[in-house]
Amino acid sequence: MIKKIFLSLILLIFTRLYSQIEIVGAGASFPYPLYSKMFDEYYKTNGVKINYQSIGSGGGIKQLQAKTVDFAGSDAILSDEQLKTFDDNILHIPICLGAVAITYNVDIKDLKFTPDIITDIFLGKITKWNDERIKKINPDKNLPDLSITVVRRSDGSGTTFVFTDYLSKVSNEWKEKVGSGTSVNWPVGIGGKGNEGVAGLIKQTPGAIGYVELIYALQNNLPVGIVQNKSGNFIKPSVETITEASDVKLPEDMRITITNTENKNGYPISAFTYILVYENLKKANEKMDYEKAKTLANLLWWMVHEGQTYTKPLHYAPLGKQATKNAEKLLKKLHFDGKILLK
Numbered sequence: 001m002i003k004k005i006f007l008s009l010i011l012l013i014f015t016r017l018y019s020q021i022e023i024v025g026a027g028a029s030f031p032y033p034l035y036s037k038m039f040d041e042y043y044k045t046n047g048v049k050i051n052y053q054s055i056g057s058g059g060g061i062k063q064l065q066a067k068t069v070d071f072a073g074s075d076a077i078l079s080d081e082q083l084k085t086f087d088d089n090i091l092h093i094p095i096c097l098g099a100v101a102i103t104y105n106v107d108i109k110d111l112k113f114t115p116d117i118i119t120d121i122f123l124g125k126i127t128k129w130n131d132e133r134i135k136k137i138n139p140d141k142n143l144p145d146l147s148i149t150v151v152r153r154s155d156g157s158g159t160t161f162v163f164t165d166y167l168s169k170v171s172n173e174w175k176e177k178v179g180s181g182t183s184v185n186w187p188v189g190i191g192g193k194g195n196e197g198v199a200g201l202i203k204q205t206p207g208a209i210g211y212v213e214l215i216y217a218l219q220n221n222l223p224v225g226i227v228q229n230k231s232g233n234f235i236k237p238s239v240e241t242i243t244e245a246s247d248v249k250l251p252e253d254m255r256i257t258i259t260n261t262e263n264k265n266g267y268p269i270s271a272f273t274y275i276l277v278y279e280n281l282k283k284a285n286e287k288m289d290y291e292k293a294k295t296l297a298n299l300l301w302w303m304v305h306e307g308q309t310y311t312k313p314l315h316y317a318p319l320g321k322q323a324t325k326n327a328e329k330l331l332k333k334l335h336f337d338g339k340i341l342l343k
Contacts, residue, residue: 026053027060027073028158029194030213031273038307058156058182067285072276075158077255088283092254093275097317099237100269102225103217104209112137114228115170124188151201151210154191156182162271163211166259231264242317245270282337290336297334297341
């Protein structure tokens with residue numbers, strides 16, 4: 001009896017200790033549906049509150065630089081130049097993989113798109129849905145005489161980084177005229193904030209086309225394009241084809257883009273999404289102490305292990321064996337002013 005009371009007291013003290021800790025993050029809307037589920041489940045089982053704001057990768061990176069958050073969500077990897085702007089090393093912890101889907105508001109399912117057609121739509125060169133080039137690869141579809149309205153992101157976005165990274169790989173013209181990044185000077189189109197905003201604009205605009213993380217198209221009952229990959233195969237985004245796209249050699253620091261994959265069965269606009277954190281978490285912000293740093297490290301370890309259970313139901317692909325091993329090595333580097341946080 002005394003032993004049970006003692007254990008109950010220990011559990012109560014532990015719960016109260018961690019319930020006082022709130023982890024704050026901001027960034028990518030790309031993984032937001034998954035993060036919402038993960039953080040809710042983690043709170044239920046561990047009593048740790050995680051406040052994550054879906055403001056876009058660019059916003060998350062800025063807040064990490066400003067030291068107003070404990071971590072940032074990003075689909076964009078930081079460049080060498082960006083890394084130099086931080087006063088400590090920043091780790092890229094892969095959490096899962098997702099697909100940037102080409103989605104549209106035309107009542108035709110499973111339209112096929114080639115890289116050159118996608119590029120020319122977003123360059124403003126193809127302006128009608130019944131354009132001869134679209135008709136040629138979709139001979140069985142009754143394409144309407146309807147103007148195309150391009151919808152793209154208005155905020156700094158990792159989804160934009162992934163999409164423009166893809167376009168820069170498949171089109172020299174795009175690379176020279178527009179380039180890649182979390183924000184670019186779009187030749188045409190109207191802007192929406194977040195994946196939510198882009199999906200919403202597409203849904204309410206007949207003839208619209210845009211790019212969003214796959215789950216946002218599915219949640220809004222929008223059709224998803226089938227995209228020709230580097231091997232010439234037309235691939236629909238799915239957990240399986242995203243996983244295939246990631247079957248490539250991965251660097252230990254996990255700073256890699258897997259767009260335009262060499263894998264013949266891979267969806268060509270796939271990407272890892274990351275949590276960005278200071279290697280020395282003491283440098284994160286003034287509110288960070290050892291207990292909070294330890295709590296954050298444990299949360300991230302859970303996300304790349306037990307948390308992977310929640311990926312597939314939300315149409316994200318879980319980390320593969322190599323990505324998980326690399327994530328573990330990175331997480332074991334986390335420390336609080338020299339005190340290692342994960343053994």
